[in-house]
Amino acid sequence: MYCKRCGAQIDNGSAFCPNCGAPQGDGQGYYQQSRPSNYDSGSIGWGILGFFFPMVGFILWLVWMNDRPLSAKMAGLGALVSVIFSEIRFIAIFAFAFSVGTATSMI
Ligand SMILES: [Zn+2]
Numbered sequence: 567m568y569c570k571r572c573g574a575q576i577d578n579g580s581a582f583c584p585n586c587g588a589p590q591g592d593g594q595g596y597y598q599q600s601r602p603s604n605y606d607s608g609s610i611g612w613g614i615l616g617f618f619f620p621m622v623g624f625i626l627w628l629v630w631m632n633d634r635p636l637s638a639k640m641a642g643l644g645a646l647v648s649v650i651f652s653e654i655r656f657i658a659i660f661a662f663a664f665s666v667g668t669a670t671s672m673i
Contacts, residue, residue: 608636616644623648 616623623645630638
């Protein structure tokens with residue numbers, strides 16, 4: 567976009583012209599830039615939530631995928647890690663049971 571006062575080319579969403587300092591638009595660009603960072607924090611808390619409640623994590627991931635990509639990613643990642651952990655635990659128990667079974671059959 568271009569400055570309304572001096573016509574210099576400036577970044578889309580810039581609140582002020584870097585050339586002459588004139589405020590641009592009605593502050594829409596400022597809100598578009600600042601709001602998602604506050605709203606979509608991508609906090610590790612969502613990952614922890616997803617880890618302890620994988621179903622909630624997956625639902626949040628699906629719901630937020632478009633609106634809050636960072637938070638959705640964290641929630642989905644937490645859920646994924648949780649699922650992988652439970653898989654590993656299941657495989658470990660299975661492997662242990664199998665090895666015990668093999669050991670007893672050898673006696
Ligand atoms: Zn300007």
